[in-house]
Amino acid sequence: MKKLLSIAAISALLVTGMNADDGTITETLEVLPSAVVGFTDTSALALGEDDFVSDVINFADSEIGDTPSVTQAIFVNTNVADDNTVTMTITDGVNLGRLHTADTDAVDIDMEYKYGATGSETVFELGDAVTLTTGANDGSSSVGNLIATPTIAANQLAGIYSTVLNVAIKAN
Amino acid sequence: MKKIICNLFLLSLLSLNSVADDGTITITGKILPSAVVGFEQVDAIALSSNDLFKDATIDFGSSELEGGFDAVEKNFYVKSNNPNGVTIKIEPNAGEHSGGGLTGENGEVIGVNYYFDGLNTYTMGDTITLTEDASDGSTEGKSFAFAPNNTSGSSYQAGIYDTLLNVTISLP
Numbered sequence: 001m002k003k004l005l006s007i008a009a010i011s012a013l014l015v016t017g018m019n020a021d022d023g024t025i026t027e028t029l030e031v032l033p034s035a036v037v038g039f040t041d042t043s044a045l046a047l048g049e050d051d052f053v054s055d056v057i058n059f060a061d062s063e064i065g066d067t068p069s070v071t072q073a074i075f076v077n078t079n080v081a082d083d084n085t086v087t088m089t090i091t092d093g094v095n096l097g098r099l100h101t102a103d104t105d106a107v108d109i110d111m112e113y114k115y116g117a118t119g120s121e122t123v124f125e126l127g128d129a130v131t132l133t134t135g136a137n138d139g140s141s142s143v144g145n146l147i148a149t150p151t152i153a154a155n156q157l158a159g160i161y162s163t164v165l166n167v168a169i170k171a172n
Numbered sequence: 173m174k175k176i177i178c179n180l181f182l183l184s185l186l187s188l189n190s191v192a193d194d195g196t197i198t199i200t201g202k203i204l205p206s207a208v209v210g211f212e213q214v215d216a217i218a219l220s221s222n223d224l225f226k227d228a229t230i231d232f233g234s235s236e237l238e239g240g241f242d243a244v245e246k247n248f249y250v251k252s253n254n255p256n257g258v259t260i261k262i263e264p265n266a267g268e269h270s271g272g273g274l275t276g277e278n279g280e281v282i283g284v285n286y287y288f289d290g291l292n293t294y295t296m297g298d299t300i301t302l303t304e305d306a307s308d309g310s311t312e313g314k315s316f317a318f319a320p321n322n323t324s325g326s327s328y329q330a331g332i333y334d335t336l337l338n339v340t341i342s343l344p
Contacts, residue, residue, distance in 0.1 A: 054195045057198070061202045061204050064218070158204060160202045
C-alpha cells in the first residue's frame with residue numbers, strides 16, 4: 001500500500017512538471033505624479049518633485065485712493081493621470097498674507113487672494129488647497145489666474161510693504 | 173531583516189514627499205506719501221496724489237489810518253501719511269510784491285511781517301517744517317501770523333490792498 005502511494009506521489013510530481021506553463025517574468029514600475037507650477041511657461045522645466053517657481057508680485061507705487069490689483073497667470077506642467085489633480089496651497093505664517101512694513105506706527109495692508117479661470121476667479125483663504133488642474137498638462141499655456149488685491153486704508157502710512165508667501169504644490 | 177528593509181523603503185517614500193521645497197511668492201508695494209494742509213481742520217479731506225494746501229483768505233478788515241490793522245494769526249492743520257513729516261513754503265505769486273506786501277491800486281505797498289510758530293520771522297520763500305511725523309489733520313499745529321505794518325500817521329491812499337501768495341507743500 002505504501003509503495004502504491006509513493007508511486008502515485010511520484011507520478012503526481014511528474015505530471016505536475018509536465019503540465020507546467022512556460023515561465024514568466026513580470027516587470028513593473030510606477031511613475032509618480034509630479035508638477036511644476038509658475039507664473040510663466042513651465043513646459044521646459046523637468047518634472048520631478050512638486051515645485052512652484054518662486055516669483056514676485058510687485059504693486060509698484062500706489063497712492064492713497066488707488067485700488068491696485070495684480071493678476072498673475074498660472075502655468076502647470078504635470079503628468080498626473082486623467083482623474084487626478086494638482087493643488088496649490090499658499091501659507092504665510094509670519095504676516096498671514098498681509099503686507100507689512102518695518103515702521104511700528106504702520107498698520108499692515110489687508111490682502112485678498114483669488115484664483116480661477118479668467119473671468120471666474122474666486123476668493124480663497126490662505127491654507128486652503130486650491131485645485132489648479134485635473135489631468136496632465138504641458139505647462140505651455142495658462143490654466144488660470146492668481147489675483148492679489150491690497151486694501152489701502154485712507155490713512156495708510158507711506159512706505160514699502162511686503163510679505164513672503166509659501167507655495168506648496170501637490171500632484172495627487 | 174525583511175522587516176528592516178520594508179521600514180527603510182517606507183521611510184524613503186516619506187522622505188520623497190517631504191523633500192520638495194515650497195516655492196515662494198514675494199509681494200511688495202510702496203505707498204506714496206501725500207498731505208493736505210489748511211488753516212482749518214482737514215481730517216475729512218481725502219489724501220490724494222496731489223499735495224494740497226486748502227485755499228485761504230486772510231482779511232485784515234477795514235481801518236482808518238490812525239487805527240492801523242491788527243495781525244491775524246492762524247494755525248496749520250496737517251493731514252499726512254508721511255512718517256517723515258511735512259514742510260511748507262510760501263512765496264508771492266508772479267507780479268506780486270516780493271516781500272509779501274499788499275499792493276494798492278496806485279501801486280503803493282503796505283508791508284506785512286510774517287511770523288511762524290510764535291515770533292520766528294518768516295521770510296518769503298523759506299521752507300519750514302510743519303510736522304515731523306504722520307498726522308490726522310484734526311488738531312491745530314504750528315501757528316502762522318500775518319502782521320501788516322503799522323499804518324498810523326501815514327498817508328496811504330484809501331482803497332483795497334491785496335496780494336496773492338503761493339503755498340507749496342512738500343514731503344521730505
